[in-house]
Amino acid sequence: MSIIDGRAIARKYQEVLRRDVAHLADREIVPAIAPILIGEDSAARVYYRAKARLAKSLGIRYAGVELPGEAREEELLDVISRLNADPQIDGIFVELPLPSHISRERIAYAVSAEKDVDGINPVSMGQMLVESASAANYRQLNAQRRVLLPATPQAVMELLLESGVDLVGANAVVIGRSLSVGRPLGLLLLTEGVTVTICHSKTLSIETITRRADIVCVAVGHPRFITADMVKEGAVVIDIGINVTPEGIVGDVDYEEVAPRASLITPIPGGVGPMTTTMIMANVVKCASNRE
Ligand code: NAP
16 A cells, blocks of 8 residues: 655646746746635634645735634625735635525635636636547646636546556546535546546445545545455545544545555545645636736
């Protein structure tokens, strides 16, 4: 079994981003990200802080906005519309999970497509879907100037490719069908020539599906959801879940149990998380380089 070291792979990508930021400085552009945190959810705050640290280390300006948990949806939409109109802001990112009175779909529509570093605006989603049909593979799709892919699926694809996983013709299972993780990850894997099954809370007998998979990607948000008996010997296991528990942050995979059966596995922390934050910054740099 080998561990996919998300931190080490992310550092390599960050070196490239530092150089890209330096090139933008020649055009007098300082890329800027505005993450928005609503309320006090501990996981959302972890992501918010991680962005602040990474942006600073890359030379990206950080213009975070914090709103109280009881802020109305209209207040959030006002903040987004101000940031949409600000020419010095390149990327807007609304931290999840949102308080229950705020609609994720309305927020997805509100963030301008040019600044949608989370890749969830219908325009970004539509571009991804349409362009993926003609792209030869995931990297060719992501290389397109105007295509902004959701960061977590990007992170998973880059980790798989960097780890040398044979993707073409492989069988993958994605568990979770959310807008920003499971659904787009299924599409990116498909673009790469993977045969994909997407499972969710209504799927019957998930374990019979996961046991056949060469690659298992999990994003359900339930601690230790994937156990050893659900994974075939030698599978590649990508744990996307981040669950804040009294024992600390744990993933959706029972790591101790599953790791000995896997050929490659991502740890928590230090797996998908650091790469996701890095891919958000890559999207910010892409948006900044698209400035007129
Ligand atoms: P989400 O919107 O809550 O979606 C969860 C998905 O899991 C849903 O599609 C749901 O199915 C499915 N699910 C829930 N219970 C299930 C069960 N018992 N069996 C099968 N499927 C089940 O969550 P998300 O935004 O995708 O995030 C998922 C996890 O990834 C969370 O822990 C989150 O913190 C983490 N995350 C990590 C990163 C990172 O950078 N590592 C980034 C984003 C998210 P239904 O659709 O049928 O309800």
